[in-house]
Amino acid sequence: xxxxxxxxVVLRQLYLLxxxxxxxxPLFAWVAVDVVLWGFITRYLDTVVPARxxxxxxxxxxxxxxxxxxxxxxxxxMAFLEDVWSRNFLNVFASPLTVGEYAAGLVATSVxxxxxxxxxxxxxxxxxxGLSLLAYGAALAPFLLVLFLTGVAFGVVxxxVVLRxxxxxxxxxxxxxxxxxxxxxxxYPVATLPGWMQAVAxxxxxxxxFEGMRAVVAGGPVPWGALATGxxxxxxxxxxxxxxxxxxHRRVVRTGLLxxxxxxxxx
Amino acid sequence: MATPPPILAVRGLTRTFGATVAVDGLSFxxxxxxxxxxxxxxxxxxxxxxDMILGVLAPTAGTVEIEGLDVGRRRVGALARTNFAAVSSPxxxxxxxxxxxxxFGMIYGVPRLGARIEALLEAxxxxxxxxxxxxxxSSGEQTRVSLAKAFLNEPRLLLLDEPTASxxxxxxxxxxxRIRARVAGGQTGVLWTSHNMREVEEVxxxxxxxxxxxxxxxxxxxxxxAAHGAASLEELFVRVARTPLDLDQESAP
Numbered sequence: 001x002x003x004x005x006x007x008x009v010v011l012r013q014l015y016l017l018x019x020x021x022x023x024x025x026p027l028f029a030w031v032a033v034d035v036v037l038w039g040f041i042t043r044y045l046d047t048v049v050p051a052r053x054x055x056x057x058x059x060x061x062x063x064x065x066x067x068x069x070x071x072x073x074x075x076x077x078m079a080f081l082e083d084v085w086s087r088n089f090l091n092v093f094a095s096p097l098t099v100g101e102y103a104a105g106l107v108a109t110s111v112x113x114x115x116x117x118x119x120x121x122x123x124x125x126x127x128x129x130g131l132s133l134l135a136y137g138a139a140l141a142p143f144l145l146v147l148f149l150t151g152v153a154f155g156v157v158x159x160x161v162v163l164r165x166x167x168x169x170x171x172x173x174x175x176x177x178x179x180x181x182x183x184x185x186x187x188y189p190v191a192t193l194p195g196w197m198q199a200v201a202x203x204x205x206x207x208x209x210f211e212g213m214r215a216v217v218a219g220g221p222v223p224w225g226a227l228a229t230g231x232x233x234x235x236x237x238x239x240x241x242x243x244x245x246x247x248x249h250r251r252v253v254r255t256g257l258l259x260x261x262x263x264x265x266x267x
Numbered sequence: 268m269a270t271p272p273p274i275l276a277v278r279g280l281t282r283t284f285g286a287t288v289a290v291d292g293l294s295f296x297x298x299x300x301x302x303x304x305x306x307x308x309x310x311x312x313x314x315x316x317x318d319m320i321l322g323v324l325a326p327t328a329g330t331v332e333i334e335g336l337d338v339g340r341r342r343v344g345a346l347a348r349t350n351f352a353a354v355s356s357p358x359x360x361x362x363x364x365x366x367x368x369x370x371f372g373m374i375y376g377v378p379r380l381g382a383r384i385e386a387l388l389e390a391x392x393x394x395x396x397x398x399x400x401x402x403x404x405s406s407g408e409q410t411r412v413s414l415a416k417a418f419l420n421e422p423r424l425l426l427l428d429e430p431t432a433s434x435x436x437x438x439x440x441x442x443x444x445r446i447r448a449r450v451a452g453g454q455t456g457v458l459w460t461s462h463n464m465r466e467v468e469e470v471x472x473x474x475x476x477x478x479x480x481x482x483x484x485x486x487x488x489x490x491x492x493a494a495h496g497a498a499s500l501e502e503l504f505v506r507v508a509r510t511p512l513d514l515d516q517e518s519a520p
């Protein structure tokens with residue numbers, strides 16, 4: 001792996017962000033809207049349910065953590081889609097840049113873009129609604145780590161889907177978080193779900209984060225064992241997503257789709 | 268004196284798409300200090316061949332080696348010695364000229380990149396467009412940016428797909444002179460596709476005529492027409508395009 005080549009992928013994205021408010025604004029605009037919306041909902045709910053339930057920390061915190069993961073997914077996917085939109089594949093893939101370096105560049109870009117979103121969310125939630133993520137104590141770090149790794153995995157999956165099925169598959173990228181959220185138990189305990197959905201939830205690292213978050217908010221101990229399981233699962237997802245992206249790249253080189261990408265199919 | 272090893276060695280290169288044979292057992296080489304023209308009518312297999320040389324399309328059979336490095340197995344090393352400019356693949360229009368050159372200079376591992384970019388901006392008369400987004404440049408200016416990018420890493424193998432197609436005669440002459448100057452150093456080999464036969468006669472040391480994915484004729488572009496009873500390279504090209512089978516029989520041993 002060449003750090004300089006990875007930095008080149010990141011630099012390209014930074015140039016795009018620097019010169020385009022249309023790209024920079026969405027890094028935090030929608031998450032800010034979410035925080036405001038859910039902030040007022042929790043403020044209202046706090047007036048009608050007993051305060052000891054800690055709704056602000058549970059609900060608004062859940063929104064904040066979930067939005068962080070969504071930003072990571074979109075950060076990876078958007079960086080990839082920039083090359084789709086500018087028809088840059090030949091320039092990128094006919095260079096010494098390896099697929100691994102390219103993917104690492106997308107992930108590194110996402111670290112930067114999701115950090116912007118997280119900073120705005122934390123600032124807004126703290127200043128307007130009095131929520132501090134520090135309320136989660138030492139569990140905050142594993143919460144963020146597991147969600148970041150999961151976001152990376154699904155961002156890479158999204159990029160692989162578009163690489164495999166052509167530019168029109170872009171629409172498959174955006175609903176990925178919405179498809180995951182019912183299973184991940186963002187707003188309710190996983191036990192609320194029917195059996196088959198619980199089985200799916202068990203394979204999704206975020207479900208361990210949100211179960212853990214509710215346990216901490218309820219005053220219980222941090223479920224380190226469950227969080228370790230979530231982290232392990234997230235690493236498996238990242239490895240599987242990376243392997244799939246590499247396999248898809250090999251396939252599109254073999255079939256000829258990469259060289260004729262705008263055709264969407266070579267069959 | 269021993270012949271220097273080729274910069275590009277293509278052996279038995281074949282590519283099929285279903286029942287269609289796009290490239291059929293193609294073998295050729297490009298030596299250091301040599302400009303080789305890859306000619307043929309539309310659909311002859313030129314772009315497919317270039318895609319395989321660049322590693323973005325896997326061959327069905329055969330190998331491509333750049334300075335002895337197999338593109339399939341030692342892709343990074345092979346492509347670090349290569350660069351290309353193609354009218355079909357302009358640089359991202361949403362980055363400026365200088366930004367594009369910096370990004371691709373880092374990807375190609377160019378040392379002293381800042382100075383190299385300055386030299387190329389001057390060489391290709393792009394200084395005044397340094398901070399202009401490539402997408403707002405004319406097609407000729409974009410071609411010059413692509414050529415500047417292709418020269419970034421001082422490649423041993425330069426692939427040029429109709430490099431002067433969008434250039435005015437003056438800019439085209441400058442570009443040809445710059446490419447020839449690069450080759451004159453004896454370190455670089457060029458594979459050049461063009462439909463401009465006068466340009467090919469002027470620039471290329473050797474030409475390869477492809478038809479239906481096969482190598483039909485090979486030789487000096489200034490001597491080849493007479494050898495096949497054609498008045499000019501353009502007339503020979505037209506014959507290759509219209510009656511490739513006749514020439515096939517003519518060139519058979």
